[in-house]
Amino acid sequence: MPSNTHAAAETNRCDRPDGRTLTYAVAGDPGGVPVVAHHGTPGSRLFAALLAEPARERGIRLLVPDRPGFGGSDPPSPDYRPGTILRPLLDAESLDSAPVLAFSGGGTAALAAARDDQVTRVALVAGAVPDAESPLDSLARVPFGLRALFRVSGAVARLRGPEAVVGQYTDRDVPERVAERVAADFHEGLRQGARATAREFRRDDAAIVDAGAVDVPLRAWHGRHDENVPLEPVRAFVTAADGELTVLDADHLGTLLDARADALEWLASG
Template identity: 30%
Template sequence: MTRIVVAPDGRRLAVEERGKPEGTPIFLLHGTPGSRLGPAPRAQVLYRLGVRLITFDRPGYGLSDRMPQRKVASIAADIEAIADALGVDRFAVVGRSGGAPHALACAALLPERTTRAAALVSIAPHGAEGLDWFAGMTESNVFEYLVARAGPHLAATRLASLAAQIRADPESKVLSLGREGSESDRRIVSDHGLRQMMVRNFTEALRHSADGWVDDVLAFSSGWGFDPAVIRVPTLVWHGENDVFAPVGHSRWLGQRIPNAVVRIQQGVAHLDALSVLPRVLPWLTRELSQQAG
């Protein structure tokens, strides 16, 4: 059931909870574009792992109000507001694809409340020193970021058109990920269950507008509002070596930048394999809080 949480500035945030109500709280941050209804482990898996999974629509997506000119760092205040509303003191956080930089924002800016963080198939900050940001990236993503860097109006125009196409035929967006991606991505897309979860995710994300998508891309195309080097909470960085949507060099850069990060680069897999790796990441995320509870 969807719950609406009101942020301190009056914006509405749409929140969903799954799994074990008294379990270890973990925020799962969706990709770009995405929503609170994005792919997640099945309820029985969450119960078995003792996980209370919390998802929400980032501003401008689904049922959440827009926050114009937001930065990646802005998400920390929203997550803190949701945690307060749900009565959650400390929590772990995991972000997938476009959600990964936002998970790192929690680790950097909410160190007293974030126990562990995982960034799956993340991009690195715009202008990351020593990183060829576009190397190995698929042409459509390169174009999307270049348009964003040219100005907000151009980004809004392009993504509004793409969002309208996706609303008319959301499965086409999912299938395009397989066509543009690696063989591993095509294997994920061929799974009927996962494909339907992705269709539902995109449908909900863009139900009203492309605002969340636009603001994500603009946020990724400018400074994040924090330096990953300040992160001190235990952090896992995972990436599929064959990723063409967020090339693996981005996670290698983050792994070098974040002190004591655990870096896992998996061969033979790519971007969409972050969907299937999540159940293996959850036990790592629960470790500290589980030990405290014991």
């Protein structure tokens, strides 16, 4: 049975084109408008717990996949490309297309999928864009460096509790329930180790999405105090993509908590 921490999310599985398994959560309104949501890096399908309540209130059925190597999804094949997991997810749910929300490192996967007709609109909430350099990008270029960092941070977070995880993303005080859900998402994202996290921080040509290639409606909500994903590259990308940017007086996790309802409502309205 789902726990309160997981906000009653249902876990499903389907096959990817390479024959490997994709695991995803379903939450919100069972009969609602489908919206795909991408977790951060690291993260998992348990990200659904942070969106489930506002989704349910707005008549949205959330589909939140574990990207390859995170949570319960099999690791990627050697020729894996960002964005390719959306089609098997949509097929499993008998959908032709869907709007997509992306938080943090999930931005790359969402933008990559938006180059095809399977995405109707994209909402970036504190979302990374191809040219955004985070403080961890340089470490990701060091062999095993990022993987070692997350092994240590994961172990420390398990000892110190949810507050240690939340402290990586915000300076504000958050309710205990929110902290537990953020921590559960983080730890599930590292269940298979930190290989998937390191891979997503190492940018390659397959992860680069030109703003001109995004021809669906794009909106971004971003915090001016976000130290995890800097604002200015996001501003430049959204402007080049002819999108709309809302700047909040918030940090990384604060932006998600403050903007999730507005982003979901905008996605569902399309």
